[in-house]
Amino acid sequence: xxxxxxxxxxxxxxxxxxxxxxxxxxxxxxxxxxxxxxxxxxxxxxxxxxxxxxxxxxxxxxxxxxxxxxxxxxxxxxxxxxxxxxxxxxxxxxxxxxxxxxxxxxxxxxxxxxxxxxxxxxxxxxxxxxxxxxxxxxxxxxxxxxxxxxxxxxxxxxxxxxxxxxxxxxxxxxxxxxxxxxxxxxxxxxxxxxxxxxxxxxxxxxxxxxxxxxxxxxxxxxxxxxxxxxxxxxxxxxxxxxxxxxxxxxxxxxxxxxxxxxxxxxxxxxxxxxxxxxxxxxxxxxxxxxxxxxxxxxxxxxxxxxxxxxxxxxxxxxxxxxxxxxxxxxxxxxxxxxxxxxxxxxxxxxxxxxxxxxxxxxxxxxxxxxxxxxxxxxxxxxxxxxxxxxxxxxxxxxx
Numbered sequence: 001x002x003x004x005x006x007x008x009x010x011x012x013x014x015x016x017x018x019x020x021x022x023x024x025x026x027x028x029x030x031x032x033x034x035x036x037x038x039x040x041x042x043x044x045x046x047x048x049x050x051x052x053x054x055x056x057x058x059x060x061x062x063x064x065x066x067x068x069x070x071x072x073x074x075x076x077x078x079x080x081x082x083x084x085x086x087x088x089x090x091x092x093x094x095x096x097x098x099x100x101x102x103x104x105x106x107x108x109x110x111x112x113x114x115x116x117x118x119x120x121x122x123x124x125x126x127x128x129x130x131x132x133x134x135x136x137x138x139x140x141x142x143x144x145x146x147x148x149x150x151x152x153x154x155x156x157x158x159x160x161x162x163x164x165x166x167x168x169x170x171x172x173x174x175x176x177x178x179x180x181x182x183x184x185x186x187x188x189x190x191x192x193x194x195x196x197x198x199x200x201x202x203x204x205x206x207x208x209x210x211x212x213x214x215x216x217x218x219x220x221x222x223x224x225x226x227x228x229x230x231x232x233x234x235x236x237x238x239x240x241x242x243x244x245x246x247x248x249x250x251x252x253x254x255x256x257x258x259x260x261x262x263x264x265x266x267x268x269x270x271x272x273x274x275x276x277x278x279x280x281x282x283x284x285x286x287x288x289x290x291x292x293x294x295x296x297x298x299x300x301x302x303x304x305x306x307x308x309x310x311x312x313x314x315x316x317x318x319x320x321x322x323x324x325x326x327x328x329x330x331x332x333x334x335x336x337x338x339x340x341x342x343x344x345x346x347x348x349x350x351x352x353x354x355x356x357x358x359x360x361x362x363x364x365x366x367x368x369x370x371x372x373x374x375x376x377x378x379x380x381x382x383x384x385x386x387x388x389x390x391x392x393x394x395x396x397x398x399x
Contacts, residue, residue, distance in 0.1 A: 023067055024045050024066060024069070025044070025045035025071055026042055026043065026068050026070050026071065026089075027071055028041075028042075030043075037128050037130055038081070038082030038083040038107075039128050039129075040061075040063075040129070042065075043122045044122065044124070044125060047114055047123050048065055048066050048125070049066060050065055050112070050148045051064040051145050051147040051152050052112050052145065052147070053143060054137070055143070057289075059102070059104075059106055059107065060100055060102060060289075061100070061103055062100055062101075063099040063101075063125075064092070064097070064152055065099070066152065067091060067096060083104055084101050084102070084103065085103060087099065087101055088183055088291075089183060090185070090227065091182040091225060100291065103129070106131065106134045106137030107129040107132060108130055108137065109129060109146060112127050112146055113126055160228075161240070162219045162240025162242070171217050172216050173216070173217045173219065173243050173244075174216050174245075174246065175218075175221065175240065175246070176203045176219070176220050177203070177246065177344060178199045178220065178221065178222055178248055179195065179196070179247055179344075180194075180195055180199070180249075181196045181200070181224075181225055181226050181227050182196075182225055182227030183291045184227055186199075186249070186250070187250060187252040188252070188360070189250075189360030189366040189369075190256075190360065190363050190366050193360065193370060195360060198370065199249060199357070200223075200225070201375060202375055203220055203248055209376075210383055210386070213387070215387070221233045227291050229293055230343040230344055231343070233344050234345070234350065238347050238349055242350050243350070244318065244386065245345075245350045245351070245352040246353055246382070247352070247353070247354040249356050250357050250360050251358070251359050251361075252360050252361040253361050256361055258361070259362040259364070260331045260333035260336075260358065260365075261332050261333065261355065261356060261358050261378075262336050262356045263322045263336060263337050264319075264339065264353065264356070265312070265315040265337070265339055266346060267341050308349070311347070311349060311350070311351055311352075316337075318386070321388045322381075325382070326355075326381045326385070328381060329378055329381045330357070330374070330377070330378055330381075331365070355382070357378060
């Protein structure tokens with residue numbers, strides 16, 4: 001036996017090890033202002049490919065890079081400086097990290113350079129910006145990407161494809177959407193917890209509980225910390241022929257005393273139930289712009305074509321059930337079932353709801369939302385509401 005064990009050990013030691021490819025590391029970012037030039041600098045562990053371009057409405061600078069490990073001395077973006085108003089970074093698509101700089105006005109990229117390593121071994125990528133007239137900024141030729149000789153993969157990715165059901169599997173398909181992700185962190189709680197991380201945990205718990213019933217097929221729009229464009233989220237549900245689409249979010253409010261869960265369905269003809277709902281929808285609908293995605297001109301077409309009456313009624317039925325069930329496990333806002341023009345709820349064929357699980361700006365509620373016990377309870381309430389919804393559907397079909 002000892003000889004056999006020794007032989008096995010020698011085989012393992014002699015076996016060629018597979019290559020371990022470490023991702024490039026970002027250790028710092030800086031902004032410098034020199035007369036009319038604003039310089040943005042990234043400190044990198046190794047040379048990388050890059051692609052740089054600007055976007056309008058609002059003014060943005062986008063830097064695409066290979067997938068990186070971010071090890072910055074501070075999680076906070078740099079303060080407004082020169083032409084830079086704010087900074088965001090994160091995973092944009094598989095293999096591609098993105099940095100988005102909000103610009104304080106129209107600007108042109110005058111120089112991009114990756115410097116040779118310094119004595120400390122760091123490689124520095126810098127981008128220089130100078131202010132320009134709006135007409136010059138809006139010239140399409142001026143906004144063409146500038147990129148390194150080594151090309152990056154295309155950042156855009158097709159929506160996730162829902163696998164078809166096995167033959168004879170007639171179980172309803174439920175698509176769960178964890179809001180935000182990757183470069184789009186969403187709201188930040190009083191303890192520093194990010195909305196994108198919190199709601200992903202709730203989505204995974206809801207998936208686990210739904211699958212445990214054996215009654216449903218379940219797919220997530222994202223299972224990791226990655227950015228998904230808004231239209232791709234509900235396209236996943238539409239293309240898969242989903243029976244329900246549930247988007248999970250967490251809110252913040254200027255008044256720290258405000259707390260409570262609420263459920264949204266799409267507003268008819270763009271009319272919102274209240275001013276806060278309108279502001280919240282506008283903020284959530286800006287996610288693509290925050291992530292450096294070019295705007296599209298088809299929103300009016302979507303809204304003009306928008307919802308089949310049956311889909312809206314089904315969405316409202318589920319929303320009412322969610323209010324009843326979640327109310328047994330969590331505090332609710334007084335105005336619980338609300339209406340707003342959320343982009344992720346615009347599917348004309350899939351009944352859709354958006355659940356705000358609570359307010360991260362309220363200290364007590366944020367602590368509760370971070371607890372595993374509360375997460376399980378809220379997910380259980382959502383499962384009960386879904387069970388009730390499909391039981392109602394079955395009763396209708398029998399009558």
